[in-house]
Amino acid sequence: MLTFQGTRNFRLRLVLATLSGKPIKIEKIHSDELNPGLTDYEISVLRLLEQFTNGSKIEISYTGTTLIYYPGLIIGGSFTHNCPKSKSVGYFVEMALYLAPFAKKKINISFKGLTSSHDDYNAEGIRFGLLPILEKFGVRDCQLHIIKRGFAPTAEGEVKLIVNSLLSTPLTLHALESAKFTKIKGIAYCCRVSPSMVNRLIDTARNMLKPLGCEVDITADVWRGENSGKSPGFGMMLYTDNKKNWRVFAEDIGNPGETPEDVATRVVLNFLENVENSYIVGPNQLGLVLVFMLLGKEDLGRLKIAKSQIDETMIWLLRDIKQMFGVEVYLKEDEDDESCMIATVRGVGFTNTNKKIA
Amino acid sequence: NLRGAFGKRRWDISKLIYMNNITPESALARWRGEEDEEDEQEENIEDDEDEDFFTKKGNGITVGSTEAGKQKVNEDTFIPVMKTTEELELKWNVEKLGQLAVKFLGSATK
Numbered sequence: 001m002l003t004f005q006g007t008r009n010f011r012l013r014l015v016l017a018t019l020s021g022k023p024i025k026i027e028k029i030h031s032d033e034l035n036p037g038l039t040d041y042e043i044s045v046l047r048l049l050e051q052f053t054n055g056s057k058i059e060i061s062y063t064g065t066t067l068i069y070y071p072g073l074i075i076g077g078s079f080t081h082n083c084p085k086s087k088s089v090g091y092f093v094e095m096a097l098y099l100a101p102f103a104k105k106k107i108n109i110s111f112k113g114l115t116s117s118h119d120d121y122n123a124e125g126i127r128f129g130l131l132p133i134l135e136k137f138g139v140r141d142c143q144l145h146i147i148k149r150g151f152a153p154t155a156e157g158e159v160k161l162i163v164n165s166l167l168s169t170p171l172t173l174h175a176l177e178s179a180k181f182t183k184i185k186g187i188a189y190c191c192r193v194s195p196s197m198v199n200r201l202i203d204t205a206r207n208m209l210k211p212l213g214c215e216v217d218i219t220a221d222v223w224r225g226e227n228s229g230k231s232p233g234f235g236m237m238l239y240t241d242n243k244k245n246w247r248v249f250a251e252d253i254g255n256p257g258e259t260p261e262d263v264a265t266r267v268v269l270n271f272l273e274n275v276e277n278s279y280i281v282g283p284n285q286l287g288l289v290l291v292f293m294l295l296g297k298e299d300l301g302r303l304k305i306a307k308s309q310i311d312e313t314m315i316w317l318l319r320d321i322k323q324m325f326g327v328e329v330y331l332k333e334d335e336d337d338e339s340c341m342i343a344t345v346r347g348v349g350f351t352n353t354n355k356k357i358a
Numbered sequence: 359n360l361r362g363a364f365g366k367r368r369w370d371i372s373k374l375i376y377m378n379n380i381t382p383e384s385a386l387a388r389w390r391g392e393e394d395e396e397d398e399q400e401e402n403i404e405d406d407e408d409e410d411f412f413t414k415k416g417n418g419i420t421v422g423s424t425e426a427g428k429q430k431v432n433e434d435t436f437i438p439v440m441k442t443t444e445e446l447e448l449k450w451n452v453e454k455l456g457q458l459a460v461k462f463l464g465s466a467t468k
Contacts, residue, residue: 007433007434008433008434009433010433012434119435119437120437121437180461181461211456212455212458212459212462213459213464214464215464243463265443265447266443270440272446272450273441275458277438283438284436284437285436310386310389311438312383315385317436318375319375319376319378319382330372331372332372341371
């Protein structure tokens with residue numbers, strides 16, 4: 001049995017275990033903290049996994065610091081998942097994206113809870129940033145609907161993930177050429193605050209992006225009434241597409257006491273950083289792309305990345321992939337552009353057994 | 359010494375990634391040629407005062423520094439850790455924005 005320590009890549013290790021069908025043991029879960037053991041959101045991840053699969057078995061030690069997971073079959077289907085207030089729904093939806101295309105039944109999951117936070121992808125980030133990545137691998141009918149918005153502390157939001165494209169194997173990716181970005185788009189949203197906040201977000205972002213000399217189109221999304229929850233909040237997401245339909249994005253929400261100008265400034269600066277530090281995919285999309293490349297058929301997939309994208313998170317991911325699937329990702333200097341590298345991944349030939357039987 | 363005569367050793371990142379005897383942090387440091395600085399930092403570990411190991415935060419006591427706590431929270435995400443707004447504001451001046459404009463279609467600087 002494969003053994004991991006700590007909570008690094010907690011969700012991804014469980015996802016990779018499910019996809020590879022290998023049982024894993026995770027030790028020392030928050031063992032050096034005052035409240036050792038699994039947190040409420042990690043327990044919630046296990047609950048989601050239990051609902052998502054059939055036949056999986058989870059054993060947790062008395063102190064909650066050790067977990068053994070025996071994966072089952074990915075079933076999917078329709079259900080509701082209540083997320084704890086400590087993590088946004090994005091934390092759980094992101095995990096579901098790795099499994100959803102390989103399920104037996106079409107996915108229709110309602111995630112209830114916090115729709116926006118600083119630490120994880122917000123509903124917009126997943127909808128406009130991650131779902132287009134899945135399309136590149138053949139998952140075409142995949143949507144995320146925001147039914148209700150829910151800011152902290154009440155977190156009464158709801159999003160619905162619908163995945164109708166079930167794959168047997170993801171398409172092999174060859175992405176070596178980038179192209180110019182066409183225009184900058186975005187969404188500025190708010191709940192239970194004056195709609196002028198959204199206008200201030202948009203104006204600040206537009207002014208800051210003016211020197212780029214390209215078109216900026218940011219939509220205002222003001223939520224009122226029951227669907228906006230009881231907690232006030234605002235946030236913004238910016239994205240840009242290049243001519244090859246690859247997208248780079250950045251997003252954030254306001255902290256208590258922050259002005260819309262502060263938030264817009266932070267989002268624009270993070271967006272600029274992401275554009276600078278990306279060649280084809282953004283730094284916040286790389287994990288999803290590499291895992292789907294790994295799951296492709298037994299062929300070489302290639303992706304050109306900026307050298308600045310190689311960080312600790314990526315190395316941890318690649319080490320986990322090797323442990324779970326025995327596959328190494330080869331990184332080679334790009335001869336044409338010294339700021340880039342070419343990541344070559346040999347697909348493991350993953351096959352969705354549910355699809356095969358059907 | 360040898361290093362002086364032949365220059366810095368160039369590491370292959372593909373090998374460094376899978377060297378389980380080194381942490382991802384030191385793998386990156388070696389690849390970027392920052393290993394000397396890393397060694398110096400390691401040597402200075404003993405000099406560091408550990409006075410603020412137990413830091414009082416809010417109503418309770420948090421073990422470890424706040425920064426370490428933050429890192430632990432971010433261990434399970436692919437969202438990169440960004441520099442502070444102040445650092446980024448200094449970096450992204452009009453000149454730097456002009457350089458980035460080349461990546462955009464229809465930019466004025468094209």
